[in-house]
Amino acid sequence: MGRNDSLNLFGKKSYYPVELGDNRQKRNDRRKSKAEPSIPDGMWIKCNTCKAIIYKKEVTEYKLCPNCDAHFRMSPAERIRILCDEGSFQELDAGMEPKNPMDYPDYEAVIEKAQKKSGMKEGVVTGVCRIKQQPAVLAIMDSHFMMGSMGSVVGEKVTRAVEYATEHELPIIIFTTSGGARMQEGIISLMQMAKVSEALGRHDEAGLLYVTVLTDPTTGGVTASFAMLGDIILSEPKALIGFAGQRVIKGTIHQELPEGFQRAEFQLEHGFVDRIVHREKLRDELAAILRLHRRQ
Amino acid sequence: MSDAMKSVAIARMIERPNTKQFIRAIFDDFLEFHGDRLFADDGAVVGGIASLDGIPVTAIGIQKGHTLEENVNCNFGSPNPEGYRKALRLMKQAEKFHRPVVTFINTAGAFCGIGAEERGQGEAIARNLMEMSRLKTPIVSIFTGEGGSGGALALAVGDTVWMLEHGMYSVLSPEGFASILWRDSSRVAEAAELMKMTAKDLLENQVIDKIFAEPKEGLEKNLKFTTREIKKALLETIPELQKMELKELLEKRYQRFRKFGDFME
Numbered sequence: 001m002g003r004n005d006s007l008n009l010f011g012k013k014s015y016y017p018v019e020l021g022d023n024r025q026k027r028n029d030r031r032k033s034k035a036e037p038s039i040p041d042g043m044w045i046k047c048n049t050c051k052a053i054i055y056k057k058e059v060t061e062y063k064l065c066p067n068c069d070a071h072f073r074m075s076p077a078e079r080i081r082i083l084c085d086e087g088s089f090q091e092l093d094a095g096m097e098p099k100n101p102m103d104y105p106d107y108e109a110v111i112e113k114a115q116k117k118s119g120m121k122e123g124v125v126t127g128v129c130r131i132k133q134q135p136a137v138l139a140i141m142d143s144h145f146m147m148g149s150m151g152s153v154v155g156e157k158v159t160r161a162v163e164y165a166t167e168h169e170l171p172i173i174i175f176t177t178s179g180g181a182r183m184q185e186g187i188i189s190l191m192q193m194a195k196v197s198e199a200l201g202r203h204d205e206a207g208l209l210y211v212t213v214l215t216d217p218t219t220g221g222v223t224a225s226f227a228m229l230g231d232i233i234l235s236e237p238k239a240l241i242g243f244a245g246q247r248v249i250k251g252t253i254h255q256e257l258p259e260g261f262q263r264a265e266f267q268l269e270h271g272f273v274d275r276i277v278h279r280e281k282l283r284d285e286l287a288a289i290l291r292l293h294r295r296q
Numbered sequence: 297m298s299d300a301m302k303s304v305a306i307a308r309m310i311e312r313p314n315t316k317q318f319i320r321a322i323f324d325d326f327l328e329f330h331g332d333r334l335f336a337d338d339g340a341v342v343g344g345i346a347s348l349d350g351i352p353v354t355a356i357g358i359q360k361g362h363t364l365e366e367n368v369n370c371n372f373g374s375p376n377p378e379g380y381r382k383a384l385r386l387m388k389q390a391e392k393f394h395r396p397v398v399t400f401i402n403t404a405g406a407f408c409g410i411g412a413e414e415r416g417q418g419e420a421i422a423r424n425l426m427e428m429s430r431l432k433t434p435i436v437s438i439f440t441g442e443g444g445s446g447g448a449l450a451l452a453v454g455d456t457v458w459m460l461e462h463g464m465y466s467v468l469s470p471e472g473f474a475s476i477l478w479r480d481s482s483r484v485a486e487a488a489e490l491m492k493m494t495a496k497d498l499l500e501n502q503v504i505d506k507i508f509a510e511p512k513e514g515l516e517k518n519l520k521f522t523t524r525e526i527k528k529a530l531l532e533t534i535p536e537l538q539k540m541e542l543k544e545l546l547e548k549r550y551q552r553f554r555k556f557g558d559f560m561e
Contacts, residue, residue: 093561101501101558102492152557159554181445181467183477186491187503190467191556193446194453197422198429198550205430221467223418224406224446229426243418243446244408252408262413272416 062279071236071279073216076125076140079175083283088130093160097121098153102186118144122153126161132287137165140175150222151182155192162199171209171290176227180220193225200229209293214241232289235264235273300488304470306462307441311516315342315357315400318440321523323348323355331382335415338379339370343386348530354390356383357400374407377420380450384424387431396434396534399451406447421450428453430546434537439463455537455549459495460522461510466493
């Protein structure tokens, strides 16, 4: 079935009944609608890449721009839905919440606000799942929670997921998206980089597979730790991937940055990404990778 | 001036003794080695082999200059990826020959530039974190001045981590902290205080294990005052770490970093 069928462009046309009174009413409605838009909130969204205004219903569960194919940011729940075998995902450490290691003023309020906004307890979801029958440990970061910044909870949950994978001899797949370390947790957030990396070192020594999927944006302390340590590093198209933020670089070198700087394609060209994978193909590719690494 | 701001100012002084001075003061027969074997030699990282009262060691550190000319050569102590890769190459060399590694950290942070991104600054730091965590030889890390974020951590995954009295170590500079979180760069002093970046605070948080006092007249005027104590401590610690079973050494290093985190479940 083609797309045209659903619009019934070539089918039998029906006739529209015309009623004068109604028309006048409609004209009044139209006038009114100019003053107060009657489109319900959230029916339309704007693509940040091509700037097109998109009818929300045209965006599928893959969250792609129907106009330019840009990959919109996704929540962990949305990713699990398009990635894992139905009902296979079992969450680990679901109840973990942050404390306030630096006594940062109002950190609790900041966290509460982020929790309300995102519907998440923290910036990462971890668990065990199956992808086309292949078992794997999964960690998915969430840019909607304080820009996916890594504090104690993100560091601990990812570390535990890695340790779980090592203990159960499972591959691990980590979807990264992060603005970097969680500033409000100070030096303790920096220590998370070492903590996750050493856990991955042990997973690696055990001869187990680690796949990173870099998604928009992956920067700072996450790039400088687990994002770049995958045996296989995949990326979604056009994802921003880098160590330093673009504003910081501009401020340091006082020159304009080249077109496409720090995008997935740039990282592929410079040898830091194995493959750029379209989101609709991600499940198939990950399943193939898992299958080809199955322990005999 | 608060203790935090005092340490920030002292740690950044251009006269502050740099890594080469520390190496020369503590070790004998230092031979500097160059290059990462992949791209270039980064002047911001110095390293080589030396003798600690007869014990062969690998010494590596981030180098700052005292003059503009020196600073141009060492990029003001901000390494590029090749600097971190040089450090890793020398650490792997130390592992092969069972030499303990001593690292000296003094950097505002890893360099932020186009070339650094093209050559994978993130990958270089990440690789060091993982490889240091399982390097099969003892590692002692010493913060001598500034310790700026991931660019400092990339040389600081040690069995034991030490700091000079006016050293500092933080997830970003107090200036950056104030401007990012409060959009007000004038609140630097407040940020420095809040960030718990002084040696005393870091010892309390167990981020570091030991503090070395600095002379009242200033470290630049009397380096021996502090390096004498560092040398003494190295001569106690390194043989102890060398005696340890490898498995125990690596497990302790793992647990040293594994413990960080403040959360509830």
